[in-house]
Amino acid sequence: MKPKQALITGSTHGIGRATAEALLAQGWAVTGIDREASDLRHPNYHHTELDLCSPEVGEAFARVYRALLPELTIHSAGVGIMQAFWASSHDADQRLLALNVGATYAITKVFAAEAMNRQTPQHLILLSSLAGLSATPGMALYAASKHFVSGLAKSVHAELAVDAPWARVSSLAPPPVRTQFRQHSGRLARSKRIRGVLEVNVVVRELLMLHRRPQLDRIPGRLHRWVFTYLRPLIPSRLLLRRVYLSAKSD
Numbered sequence: 599m600k601p602k603q604a605l606i607t608g609s610t611h612g613i614g615r616a617t618a619e620a621l622l623a624q625g626w627a628v629t630g631i632d633r634e635a636s637d638l639r640h641p642n643y644h645h646t647e648l649d650l651c652s653p654e655v656g657e658a659f660a661r662v663y664r665a666l667l668p669e670l671t672i673h674s675a676g677v678g679i680m681q682a683f684w685a686s687s688h689d690a691d692q693r694l695l696a697l698n699v700g701a702t703y704a705i706t707k708v709f710a711a712e713a714m715n716r717q718t719p720q721h722l723i724l725l726s727s728l729a730g731l732s733a734t735p736g737m738a739l740y741a742a743s744k745h746f747v748s749g750l751a752k753s754v755h756a757e758l759a760v761d762a763p764w765a766r767v768s769s770l771a772p773p774p775v776r777t778q779f780r781q782h783s784g785r786l787a788r789s790k791r792i793r794g795v796l797e798v799n800v801v802v803r804e805l806l807m808l809h810r811r812p813q814l815d816r817i818p819g820r821l822h823r824w825v826f827t828y829l830r831p832l833i834p835s836r837l838l839l840r841r842v843y844l845s846a847k848s849d
C-alpha cells in the first residue's frame with residue numbers, strides 16, 4: 599500500500615522536525631520544506647529547500663503541493679521577536695511579517711484553492727501560539743502575526759465546511775515549547791530553566807491527535823489549557839500584562 603503523504607514546513611528544527619520524525623515512524627511519507635538542507639535521513643523523507651519569506655512563495659509552494667497532493671499539511675515554520683515593539687529593527691519586523699503572515703497567507707490560499715479542485719480528504723494545520731489568543735507584551739508583533747494565523751484558520755475552516763467539506767483547517771496554539779525558537783528569535787538561551795515550558799513530544803502528540811480530530815486554537819498540555827481558560831481570566835489584566843512584560847525584559 600502507498601504511504602499517506604504529509605507536507606511539513608519548518609521541518610529542519612523544532613516542532614516541524616519532531617513531527618516529521620513521528621509521522622515517518624508511523625509509516626507516512628513526509629516532504630519537508632525549509633530554507634536549509636536537512637540532515638534527516640529516511641527512505642520516506644524528501645526535502646525541498648525553499649525560503650518561505652521569498653516573494654515567489656505562493657507559486658513555489660503551489661508547485662510542491664500539486665506534485666504531492668498531501669492528505670496532511672502542517673505549516674510549522676515561524677519566527678518570533680522577543681523585544682519591545684519600539685526596539686526591534688525594521689528588517690527583523692519585515693522578516694517576521696513575511697514568514698508568519700505572508701507565508702501563512704500564501705500556503706492557506708494554495709490549500710483552499712486546491713481543496714476546491716480536488717474532492718479528497720485534505721487537512722491543513724497551522725501553528726499559532728498562545729500569543730495568538732492573547733496580548734503578549736514583549737512579543738507584540740509576533741502576537742499580532744499569530745492573531746492573523748488563528749483568525750485565518752477559524753474563518754477559512756468555516757468557509758470550507760460549506761464549500762469543500764472534505765477539507766479541514768485546524769490550528770494549534772502552544773505555550774512556550776522547548777525548541778530553539780527563542781535562539782532563532784534573536785535571544786540567548788535562558789540563564790535559568792523556567793517552569794511551564796512544554797516538551798516538544800507533547801506538542802507532536804497533540805498535532806497527531808488534531809489530525810484525527812480537527813480543532814481550532816487547541817492549546818496543548820492539560821495544565822496549560824486549564825490555566826489559560828479558567829485561571830488567567832481571574833487575574834486583573836493590567837497586573838498580568840505588566841508582569842509578563844517585565845519578566846520578558848529581564849531574561
Ligand SMILES: NC(=O)c1ccc[n+]([C@@H]2O[C@H](COP(=O)([O-])OP(=O)(O)OC[C@H]3O[C@@H](n4cnc5c(N)ncnc54)[C@H](OP(=O)(O)O)[C@@H]3O)[C@@H](O)[C@H]2O)c1
Pocket residue numbers: 607608609610611612613614631632633634648649650651673674675676677678697725726727728771772773774775776777778779780782
Ligand atoms: N517554541 C515555542 O515556544 C513556540 C510556542 C508557540 C508557538 N510556536 C510556533 O510553532 C512553530 C514552530 O516553532 P519551533 O519551536 O519549532 O521553532 P524553531 O525551532 O525555531 O523551528 C522553526 C523552523 O522554521 C524554519 N524557518 C525559519 N524561517 C524560514 C524560512 N524563511 N523559510 C523556511 N523555513 C524557515 C527554521 O529553519 P532555520 O533553522 O533555517 O531557521 C526551523 O526549521 C512556529 O510557528 C512558532 O511560532 C512555537
